[in-house]
Each structure stands twice: as structure tokens, then as C-alpha cells.
Amino acid sequence: MRFRSIVPAVAASLALLTAPALRAETPADFLKEFESAARAADPGFKGLSSQRGEQFFKATHGGEWSCASCHTQNPAATGKHAKTGKEVAPLAPAANAERFASPAKVEKWFKRNCNDVLGRVCSPQEKGDLLAWLVTVKK
Amino acid sequence: MNMIGSRVNRAFPGLFAAAALALATGPARADGHVYPLTSEPYKAECGASCHVAYPPQLLPAASWRKLMSGLDKHFGTDASLDAKTAREIGDYLDAAAGTKKKVSADGAPLRISETRWFRHEHGEELPASVWSNPKVKSPANCEACHTQAAQGDYGERSLRVPR
Numbered sequence: 351m352r353f354r355s356i357v358p359a360v361a362a363s364l365a366l367l368t369a370p371a372l373r374a375e376t377p378a379d380f381l382k383e384f385e386s387a388a389r390a391a392d393p394g395f396k397g398l399s400s401q402r403g404e405q406f407f408k409a410t411h412g413g414e415w416s417c418a419s420c421h422t423q424n425p426a427a428t429g430k431h432a433k434t435g436k437e438v439a440p441l442a443p444a445a446n447a448e449r450f451a452s453p454a455k456v457e458k459w460f461k462r463n464c465n466d467v468l469g470r471v472c473s474p475q476e477k478g479d480l481l482a483w484l485v486t487v488k489k
Numbered sequence: 490m491n492m493i494g495s496r497v498n499r500a501f502p503g504l505f506a507a508a509a510l511a512l513a514t515g516p517a518r519a520d521g522h523v524y525p526l527t528s529e530p531y532k533a534e535c536g537a538s539c540h541v542a543y544p545p546q547l548l549p550a551a552s553w554r555k556l557m558s559g560l561d562k563h564f565g566t567d568a569s570l571d572a573k574t575a576r577e578i579g580d581y582l583d584a585a586a587g588t589k590k591k592v593s594a595d596g597a598p599l600r601i602s603e604t605r606w607f608r609h610e611h612g613e614e615l616p617a618s619v620w621s622n623p624k625v626k627s628p629a630n631c632e633a634c635h636t637q638a639a640q641g642d643y644g645e646r647s648l649r650v651p652r
Contacts, residue, residue, distance in 0.1 A: 433565065434540045435626035435633065458571070465567040
């Protein structure tokens with residue numbers, strides 16, 4: 351009897367422990383995060399599009415640079431900083447396991463690079479589309 | 490060398506030993522073009538992605554303060570940091586900044602390449618074609634020639650000017 355009353359409590363704590371991580375740690379986690387943020391921001395949200403993500407990556411958005419200016423047209427390749435010439439490690443998760451593994455890094459680089467390329471922050475839809483494409487890029 | 494050494498040593502006991510000690514220890518190695526980089530946040534945030542971690546010793550503290558206060562517009566790019574990291578790195582740069590006249594002779598420049606010292610070291614012997622080489626591209630790209638720049642080593646031994 352006593353055990354039976356403990357079981358649900360133990361099960362509940364286990365469920366908490368094994369619940370999806372609150373912090374995104376994999377590209378799939380980030381995809382989910384961007385998708386739900388995009389849905390929350392736009393009632394007419396129709397899903398992420400890897401095709402739109404690729405276009406976004408390669409377009410200059412009215413400024414001088416595109417994402418590809420430093421990351422090159424192939425995000426699985428080693429890039430080169432457009433100003434300093436320093437090597438930029440590949441962006442596609444298939445080619446570089448460190449990408450989309452840390453929320454702080456993802457936030458930092460989207461903030462900086464969206465500001466550099468678009469002169470504004472990127473929307474969750476844009477980030478989601480981009481990542482939807484990046485995860486399809488093979489090494 | 491031995492003769493001079495022993496003569497100097499006789500005339501100024503201790504001086505020779507002090508010089509030998511200075512050669513063997515940290516700060517004096519900076520004169521041998523090796524600059525210690527002792528802050529992990531500095532190396533991670535200012536030396537991993539866009540350029541090498543430049544030697545803090547090569548600009549005066551006033552320059553680093555100006556740089557740190559304008560990271561959102563950092564030579565045409567947004568290099569902003571979270572407040573905690575920025576404070577840590579700012580404190581490190583303040584403590585490690587150059588104090589010698591050679592780095593502060595021209596006020597507080599924002600680029601190491603604008604110091605008289607840099608121009609002297611790079612200007613006189615190098616043909617202009619070195620800078621226009623696409624493998625070099627910019628004086629900001631230390632690693633193009635100083636192959637161990639990421640470790641703070643700008644010594645002659647690791648210097649390879651690409652053709």
C-alpha cells in the first residue's frame with residue numbers, strides 16, 4: 351500500500367528528469383524552438399522551408415554582404431571572413447558538430463551576423479528556414 | 490661575448506645576472522615577439538572567429554577601452570558580447586595593455602597597424618605586394634605570415650611570408 355502511494359511520485363520525478371531538455375543542445379532542438387517561436391509570432395505560420403532558407407543564406411538583403419560572404423555558397427565548406435581573411439569553420443552541422451549545440455553561441459552569432467547582413471535581428475521564421483536548410487546540407 | 494660579459498659583470502656585479510634573468514622570464518620575452526595570452530574569455534571571444542587574439546600588449550589601455558565600448562560597431566561588423574563577458578575581457582585588457590612608449594606614442598589608435606611601432610616593423614622591409622596578396626589580404630590577418638600568431642608567437646622562426 352505504502353509503495354503504491356510512492357510509485358506515482360517516483361514516476362512523476364522520473365518524467366521530469368527525462369522530459370525534453372529545456373535548453374536546446376542539438377540542431378533538432380533549435381529547429382523545434384524556432385518553429386514554435388515562429389508559430390507564436392505569426393498566426394498564419396505555414397511551416398519552415400529549407401528552400402527559403404537557402405535563398406535567405408545566399409541573398410544580400412540590400413546590403414553589401416550575404417551569409418555566404420563569409421560562410422561561402424557551401425555551408426559545409428570552410429569559410430573565410432570577408433574582412434580579415436581568417437578561416438571560418440563550417441556552418442552545416444553535418445560538417446561541424448559544434449554548430450547549433452549551444453544556445454548562448456547561437457544567440458550571439460545570429461544577433462551579430464543578422465545585424466551585419468540585414469541591419470536588423472532575424473525573425474524566428476528566418477532562423478528556422480535557414481536551419482531547416484542547413485541540416486539538409488551533406489558534408 | 491664572454492669577455493664583454495665578464496667585464497660588465499666585474500664593473501657592475503649583478504647587472505649581468507639581472508639581464509640574464511630578465512631574458513629568461515615572462516615580460517622580457519615580449520621583446521622577443523612572444524606575447525602571453527592569459528585570458529580564456531579573451532582567447533575564445535576575440536581570437537577564435539574573425540581574427541587572432543591580438544596581443545593586448547601592443548595597444549595602450551585607452552585603445553582597448555575605446556574598442557570595448559564600441560563592439561556593436563567593430564570595424565564594420567557587430568562583435569557585441571554579453572555584459573558579463575565584456576566586463577571580464579575589459580578587465581583583462583586593462584591589466585595586460587601595453588605601457589611602453591612604443592605603443593602609446595600616437596595617442597590611442599584603434600588598430601595595432603596604426604602604431605608607429607607596427608609601421609616600423611612592417612613598413613620598411615616589406616614590398617607593397619605582400620599586402621595585396623590575396624593570401625594576406627589585410628594587416629589584420631597576422632596568421633597569414635606569423636604562423637604561430639594564435640599562440641601569441643610572432644617570432645622570426647615561425648614567420649612565413651606567402652608568395
